[in-house]
Amino acid sequence: MTRHYQLLAVDDSAFTLTILSTYLKGSEFEVVETARNGQEALERFRQTHPDLVLLDLVMPGWSGEESLQRLLDDDPDARVIMVSSMGTEEAIARCLEIGAKAFLKKPFKKEGLLEFLENFVEEGGLES
Amino acid sequence: MSGFGTFLVENAFIDENGLQEALREQLASLQPLGRLAVKEGSLSEEQVRVLRDCQREEDRLLGDLAVDRAWISREELERLMKLQQSRRRRLGEILVEMALLSQDVMQRALSEYEAISDLRQRAIGKVLDEMPRGRLIESLIDFAGRHLERATGEAYSLALLDVDPRCRRPAAVEGSSAVVQRLIGAGGVSFAFLLSREWMEFISSRMLEFSVPPDEDMVEDTVRELVNLIVGNALSALGPEAEGLHSEPPEIRPFQELDYGQGGCVLLEFLGPRGVVLGLVLFGEEAEASTGPTPDEGVG
Numbered sequence: 001m002t003r004h005y006q007l008l009a010v011d012d013s014a015f016t017l018t019i020l021s022t023y024l025k026g027s028e029f030e031v032v033e034t035a036r037n038g039q040e041a042l043e044r045f046r047q048t049h050p051d052l053v054l055l056d057l058v059m060p061g062w063s064g065e066e067s068l069q070r071l072l073d074d075d076p077d078a079r080v081i082m083v084s085s086m087g088t089e090e091a092i093a094r095c096l097e098i099g100a101k102a103f104l105k106k107p108f109k110k111e112g113l114l115e116f117l118e119n120f121v122e123e124g125g126l127e128s
Numbered sequence: 129m130s131g132f133g134t135f136l137v138e139n140a141f142i143d144e145n146g147l148q149e150a151l152r153e154q155l156a157s158l159q160p161l162g163r164l165a166v167k168e169g170s171l172s173e174e175q176v177r178v179l180r181d182c183q184r185e186e187d188r189l190l191g192d193l194a195v196d197r198a199w200i201s202r203e204e205l206e207r208l209m210k211l212q213q214s215r216r217r218r219l220g221e222i223l224v225e226m227a228l229l230s231q232d233v234m235q236r237a238l239s240e241y242e243a244i245s246d247l248r249q250r251a252i253g254k255v256l257d258e259m260p261r262g263r264l265i266e267s268l269i270d271f272a273g274r275h276l277e278r279a280t281g282e283a284y285s286l287a288l289l290d291v292d293p294r295c296r297r298p299a300a301v302e303g304s305s306a307v308v309q310r311l312i313g314a315g316g317v318s319f320a321f322l323l324s325r326e327w328m329e330f331i332s333s334r335m336l337e338f339s340v341p342p343d344e345d346m347v348e349d350t351v352r353e354l355v356n357l358i359v360g361n362a363l364s365a366l367g368p369e370a371e372g373l374h375s376e377p378p379e380i381r382p383f384q385e386l387d388y389g390q391g392g393c394v395l396l397e398f399l400g401p402r403g404v405v406l407g408l409v410l411f412g413e414e415a416e417a418s419t420g421p422t423p424d425e426g427v428g
Contacts, residue, residue, distance in 0.1 A: 012377075015350040018336060060377065085360025088370065105364075107278065107357050109202075 005117075005126070006032045008048060010041040010067065011056040011083070016106075020054060023110040029117050038062025042070055045078065051126060052117075054104070057084030057091060065098060072099045079126055101125045131397065132219055135241045136229075146228045150219060153226065157217040158401065162190050164212055170200050191281075202281065210283040213401060248290065252394070255291045261315035263369060265394060265409050267362040268319050272407050275358050276321075276398055280334050284398040284405070291394050306386040306408075307351045309359045309378040315411075316373060319359055322383055322406040323351060330402070352378040386410075 009020045009031045021031040033048045035041040037059055045053065053071065057064035064082060071078045082095045087105040095103060102120055104113075120126070133147045142150075162176035171179075171194060179193045191205040200208075220238055223229045229237070256262035269286070276284055305328070308320035323331070332342045332350035342350065355378045363370045386408075396407035 013349055013353050013356070014346055015332075015335065015353045018346070022337070085357045085364070087364050088367065106360070107275070 002028050005029050005051040005121070006048065007052050007054060008033045008035065008041065008044055008050040009054045010035045010038070010059075011054075012036050012059045013056070016056070016083075020113075023113050024117075027114055029114075038064075038067030038070065041067055042074060045071055046074065051079065053078060053080045054083050055080050055100075057082050057086065057095070065094060068095060068098050068100055081120070081125075131245070131399065132238070132241050135244070136223075136237060139237070139240075141233065141237050142223065142228050146223070146226075150222045150226060150228065153222050154217055154219055155401070157222070158212055159215060160190075161208060161212060165191075165194070165200070165208055168208060168211070170204055170208060175199055206277075206281050206283075209281060209401070213283045252291050261317055261411065264311075264315075264362065264366055264373075265317060265411070267365050268317070268358065268409050269394070269396060269407075271358045271362045271365070272319070272321070272396060273398060275354060275361070276400075276405060279331050279354050280400070282400050282402070284400040286396065286398060291392065304383045304406075305380050306383050307355045307378060307380050308386065309355050310376045311359065311363070311373045312376065313373040318408075318410040319355060319362075320386065320408045320410070321351070321355060322408065327402075327405065348380055352380065 005028060007020075007024065007029055009017050011017050011020075011034075014036075017031075017034045017036075021034070024031055029052075032050060033044045035044045038061055041053070041055065055064055055067060055071075059067070062070065064084070068080055068082065071080060076099075080100050081102045081104055082092075082100045083104045083106060084091070085106040087103060092103045102116075102125060104116055108116070133151065136142045137144055137147050162171070162179065165171040166173055166176055175194070176190070179190050182188070182193050183190060191200075191209065194200045195202050195205055220229070220234045224231050224234050256265055273284060273286055304322045304324050306320040306322055307328075308318055310316065310318040328347050328351050329342070331354060332347040335350050335354065336342055336346070359375055359378070363373065363375070392411060394409040394411075396409070398405045398407065
């Protein structure tokens with residue numbers, strides 16, 4: 001039986017949250033919770049303990065990097081993928097150094113998103 | 129409106145009413161998508177009949193209904209729409225047929241237009257080469273075209289590109305909103321699309337792939353995300369050259385309130401099947417203002 005993964009999607013853009021939920025609906029990856037900023041993300045993370053967090057890089061309030069750090073402080077085993085349209089090498093390197101598992105660059109299509117997540121799982125991204 | 133059409137009106141070859149009439153004729157000359165899809169072997173005649181029946185019940189485009197049913201892919205729909213555009217009749221030919229211009233005058237006007245366009249492109253290239261953030265502006269223009277096509281699934285051509293140091297406000301967009309994002313720092317610029325409410329709703333529906341009927345907030349959020357993608361990708365593409373620039377979140381303002389500051393602007397005109405989308409890249413003091421936010425509030 002195919003394993004199902006529960007995702008928390010964090011983005012200040014309602015559009016992006018809708019697209020993520022829609023694209024992943026019916027797949028093995030399900031967006032079970034969403035948050036519009038870092039504080040909300042930490043609350044939802046503590047409530048739902050998702051398998052994976054998709055975290056926007058730059059948001060008002062806590063930045064993506066700060067949110068990433070706080071999530072990992074709260075749970076060092078948290079698996080977080082950063083998502084952004086601004087994927088400069090510098091930004092990617094900083095996030096990976098803090099502890100993000102991967103970086104997903106916007107924009108993406110449905111097939112591209114699913115392929116990215118499937119590869120992430122296959123390559124052991126969800127293993128401790 | 130088109131680049132050549134605007135030139136003809138501005139130089140009194142034809143009047144605005146004549147242009148509008150010719151543009152309507154040009155739009156009518158587009159081969160219906162269903163017929164084109166059958167000819168290209170993308171859909172069967174029976175499938176097109178079914179889709180046309182559905183259109184009577186739902187106010188949707190035939191291509192979108194076909195994608196929903198997985199009869200064609202979104203990529204195939206984009207290819208068909210580009211093909212449809214490339215086969216539409218030329219504006220000059222229509223004007224001659226409508227007897228609004230003689231063949232000789234049309235040819236002369238076209239030659240003048242092409243010569244001016246060529247000069248303008250070279251002048252713009254020179255200006256961009258000399259500007260400290262010329263490559264950033266080119267990158268913004270490039271991604272603006274790419275993302276507009278990707279968002280709407282329609283083909284656009286950059287019909288006019290103008291550098292206007294006097295910051296002339298294009299009159300055609302009164303009533304539109306500016307979806308604008310600023311990049312702050314030395315040589316900073318702002319990018320804006322100038323969109324009517326109808327355009328915003330259309331873009332939003334397309335970007336959401338009709339997954340939910342967009343309400344007003346979602347419509348605005350979607351077009352902000354479109355601009356965010358353009359600015360974010362343009363900045364990424366520059367690599368180390370983009371160092372020292374950070375962005376404000378995109379916002380929507382009435383066009384009249386767009387602050388041109390003391391700088392200049394590059395005016396972009398993307399011509400597509402539904403008309404023209406105007407874009408602006410603003411530079412100068414306004415974009416370089418040091419009162420911007422912290423880097424934390426940058427591109428998402």
